[in-house]
Amino acid sequence: MVAMIPHSRPTLGVEEAAAAAETIMSGQISQGAKVAELEASFAAFLGLKRAVAVNSGTSALHLALLALGTRPGDEVIIPDYVCTALLNAVYYTGATPVIADVGEADGNLDCRAALRLITSKTRAVIVPHMFGNPCAGIMRFRERGIPVIEDCAQSVGAELAGCKVGTLGDLSIFSFYATKVMTCGEGGMVASNFPELTAIVADLCDYDNRNDYRPRYNYKMTDLQAAMGLVQLARLPDFIHRRREIAQRYNAGLRGLPLRLPTALPGHDSIYFRYVVRVADAESLLTHLRSSGVVAARPVFKPCHLLLGGADDCLVSLRLWLESVSLPIYPLLQNAEVDRIITTIWNYYQKDSKLDLE
Numbered sequence: 612m613v614a615m616i617p618h619s620r621p622t623l624g625v626e627e628a629a630a631a632a633e634t635i636m637s638g639q640i641s642q643g644a645k646v647a648e649l650e651a652s653f654a655a656f657l658g659l660k661r662a663v664a665v666n667s668g669t670s671a672l673h674l675a676l677l678a679l680g681t682r683p684g685d686e687v688i689i690p691d692y693v694c695t696a697l698l699n700a701v702y703y704t705g706a707t708p709v710i711a712d713v714g715e716a717d718g719n720l721d722c723r724a725a726l727r728l729i730t731s732k733t734r735a736v737i738v739p740h741m742f743g744n745p746c747a748g749i750m751r752f753r754e755r756g757i758p759v760i761e762d763c764a765q766s767v768g769a770e771l772a773g774c775k776v777g778t779l780g781d782l783s784i785f786s787f788y789a790t791k792v793m794t795c796g797e798g799g800m801v802a803s804n805f806p807e808l809t810a811i812v813a814d815l816c817d818y819d820n821r822n823d824y825r826p827r828y829n830y831k832m833t834d835l836q837a838a839m840g841l842v843q844l845a846r847l848p849d850f851i852h853r854r855r856e857i858a859q860r861y862n863a864g865l866r867g868l869p870l871r872l873p874t875a876l877p878g879h880d881s882i883y884f885r886y887v888v889r890v891a892d893a894e895s896l897l898t899h900l901r902s903s904g905v906v907a908a909r910p911v912f913k914p915c916h917l918l919l920g921g922a923d924d925c926l927v928s929l930r931l932w933l934e935s936v937s938l939p940i941y942p943l944l945q946n947a948e949v950d951r952i953i954t955t956i957w958n959y960y961q962k963d964s965k966l967d968l969e
């Protein structure tokens with residue numbers, strides 16, 4: 612029996628273990644100097660004025676929305692083909708999510724469709740760069756005067772026309788959950804070049820020792836997390852390099868099969884958080900892979916409009932959901948494992964064509 616290949620795996624080793632141990636032995640495990648160091652390093656990495664660490668990507672989205680003044684009665688535009696963290700964050704503020712369809716090419720927000728949804732109540736748009744791939748139309752919203760929250764939870768280090776994602780909106784958010792490109796178990800970051808916005812985020816994420824009262828949140832990152840995060844941030848270039856190598860191996864190995872490989876638009880430097888292929892029937896390929904010891908997944912569990920039971924006008928999102936399969940991709944994945952996955956997919960199509968002949 613060959614070993615199961617998991618869908619994702621964090622890249623953690625002796626350096627993270629040493630940093631965590633050092634922090635534990637220091638006696639300072641909650642928020643302290645390590646968090647401040649990670650915030651400074653992260654802001655420098657993006658070339659932005661300030662980054663504020665929080666305890667998850669969801670908290671980061673929530674505080675970014677609050678920094679923009681989002682409140683009940685407002686509308687926030689989000690894409691349909693995303694995880695429910697976006698919906699949750701919008702609902703936390705009491706605002707109403709307005710759901711836009713996504714683009715056929717890469718599953719990112721269809722910015723032209725989103726622009727048509729702007730009303731006098733639109734407070735912000737959340738633009739995720741899905742699967743590691745920058746969203747093309749992001750600059751259109753600021754031209755229209757709509758504040759943009761860039762969701763970089765899946766795309767830290769990706770670039771659009773030479774600019775790092777996270778520097779293109781009013782605020783950007785990141786996640787350091789275990790399956791993400793860099794991780795400290797759970798964690799998140801809000802970054803911005805607008806000091807008045809990051810000041811609100813920093814104010815709201817820590818409730819203690821304040822002279823004025825307003826409802827605040829305990830969304831603080833811990834030094835234990837930040838110590839791991841600092842190691843992961845230093846290793847990020849290597850992580851991205853290896854992800855791109857694996858993507859190229861898949862590209863070469865899967866060429867010639869009747870499935871659609873990820874499209875690389877010019878100027879879009881994906882970090883391949885996910886390697887997503889499109890097939891006629893995702894469910895049957897997922898089952899075949901699993902029976903051969905490969906855990907693949909749908910890159911988005913379920914489109915938002917299906918969860919909310921709303922009007923079904925997100926046809927592209929629905930189609931992508933039915934047809935997309937995310938193959939394992941992470942720095943610890945060995946070439947031999949990539950080759951085994953490629954062979955398993957070739958076998959799937961050979962089995963199919965045999966059935967056709969019968």
Ligand SMILES: *Cc1c(COP(=O)(O)O)cnc(C)c1O
Binds near residue numbers: 670694697765788
């Ligand atoms: C993971 C993710 C989030 C939420 O991050 P958490 O740290 O899990 O709260 C938000 N947006 C996108 C696109 C994500 O992939």
